[in-house]
Amino acid sequence: xxxxxxxxxxxxxxxxxxxxxxxxxxxKWHDDRAQWVHRAPTLAEMIECLALxxxxxxxxxxxxTDGRHLFFCPAHSATLTDEARQFLQAHLLWHCLAGHxxxxxxxxxxxxxxxxxxxxNVVLLALDIALPPDAVLFPICHGQSAxxxxxxxxxxxxxxxxxxxxxxPAALWAYHAVERTSPALATLWQRRAHLLARETxxxxxxxxxxxxxx
Numbered sequence: 001x002x003x004x005x006x007x008x009x010x011x012x013x014x015x016x017x018x019x020x021x022x023x024x025x026x027x028k029w030h031d032d033r034a035q036w037v038h039r040a041p042t043l044a045e046m047i048e049c050l051a052l053x054x055x056x057x058x059x060x061x062x063x064x065t066d067g068r069h070l071f072f073c074p075a076h077s078a079t080l081t082d083e084a085r086q087f088l089q090a091h092l093l094w095h096c097l098a099g100h101x102x103x104x105x106x107x108x109x110x111x112x113x114x115x116x117x118x119x120x121n122v123v124l125l126a127l128d129i130a131l132p133p134d135a136v137l138f139p140i141c142h143g144q145s146a147x148x149x150x151x152x153x154x155x156x157x158x159x160x161x162x163x164x165x166x167x168x169p170a171a172l173w174a175y176h177a178v179e180r181t182s183p184a185l186a187t188l189w190q191r192r193a194h195l196l197a198r199e200t201x202x203x204x205x206x207x208x209x210x211x212x213x214x
Contacts, residue, residue, distance in 0.1 A: 016056075018054055018056070018074075019056060019074070021074045021075065021078060022054045022056055022074040024074075024078075025054065025072070025074040025077040025078055026052060026054050026074070028077070028082075028085060029052050029070075029072065029077070029085070029089060030052065032082075032085065032086045032089055033047055033048070033052075033089070035086075040127070040202075042196065042199050042202055042203070043090075043093070043127075043196075046093060046097070046192060046196070047070075047089065047090075047093050049068075049096075049192070050065055050067075050068065050069060050070040050092070050093065050096070051068065051069045051070065052069075052070050052072070053069040053070065053071050053072075054071075054072060054073070054074050055071050055072065055073055055175070055176060056073070056074055056075070058073060058175050058176065060175070061073045061076070061167065061175045061176075062076045062165065062166055062167060063076070063077075063088055063092060063165070063166045063167065064092065064166055064167035064168070064169055064171075064172045064175070064176075065092045065093075065095060065096060065101075065169055065172075066101070066169060066172055066178045066179070066181065067096050067101045067169065067181060067185045067186075067189060068185070070089065070092055070093075071172070071176060072088075081132075083130050083132070084132045084165075086129070086130075087124065087129060087130060087131060087132055087135070087165075088165055088166065090124055090127075090129050091117070091120055091121070091124065091165065091166060092166060094120040094123050094124065095116065095120055095166075095168075095169055096169075096189045096192075097189060097192060097193045097196065097211065097214065098116070098119060098120055098123070098146075098193075098210075098214060099186065099189065099190060099193075099214050100116045100120070100146070100168070100169055100170075101169045101170070101181045101185065101186055101189065102169070102170050102181050102186065103116075103168065103170035103171075106150065108153075108159075109168070109170075109171065110159065110160060111150055111153040111154075111156075111159050112146070112150055112168070113164050113168040113171070114136050114149070114150075114153060114159060114162050114164065115146040115147070115149035115150040115153060116146045116168065117135075117136035117164050117165070117166075118136050118137055118138050118141060118146070118149050119144075119145065119146040119149065121135055121136060121137050122137070122142060122143060123206075123207055123210055125137075126204045126206045126207050127203075127204065127207060132165070134163065134165075135165065136162055136163075136164055136165070138152070140152075143206075169181070190214050193211040193212075193214040194211065194212065194214065196208065196211040197209075197211035197212035
């Protein structure tokens with residue numbers, strides 16, 4: 001891969017000391033990353049761009065990213081199976097690569113999140129990453145863009161019965177003080193996606209095509 005895009009992980013902001021639960025769960029997320037080195041080395045480089053950052057004591061929070069950090073709630077993490085936790089980390093990485101750090105002005109933010117989750121989860125399926133049984137996925141919309149899925153959801157009989165696994169990056173501000181996503185950061189993730197598009201020998205064609213379209 002080209003060295004024109006840095007994969008150096010961002011610095012983690014100073015936080016209050018972690019609880020014993022927080023330390024245990026953080027170790028699990030780091031261990032999951034270690035497995036990526038053997039299973040998907042290219043993606044292992046990418047995930048290191050997101051500094052693992054536990055958030056404790058934030059009501060209603062599960063996990064999210066601002067494109068610099070991967071935030072997760074240790075208490076929620078402790079309820080996940082290994083497969084569900086590993087899925088969630090991959091899911092958040094692909095939100096960044098898919099260009100989901102911001103959101104367009106839409107009338108239904110929940111449906112936009114569902115559309116983004118579907119788009120990302122289709123990529124994870126192509127990468128043979130197991131999805132939890134309750135992961136957001138609309139088989140009839142397989143391969144469609146988030147915008148097209150969002151329009152399809154306008155006729156969904158009960159979209160609010162679908163529950164995302166994470167907090168959409170554009171809604172993270174409601175749970176944690178974060179900087180607004182800069183155009184430079186969004187462009188950096190776009191360039192990283194374009195680098196992945198060159199990995200035709202290691203990634204499925206549908207994934208490289210997806211990355212090239214970002």
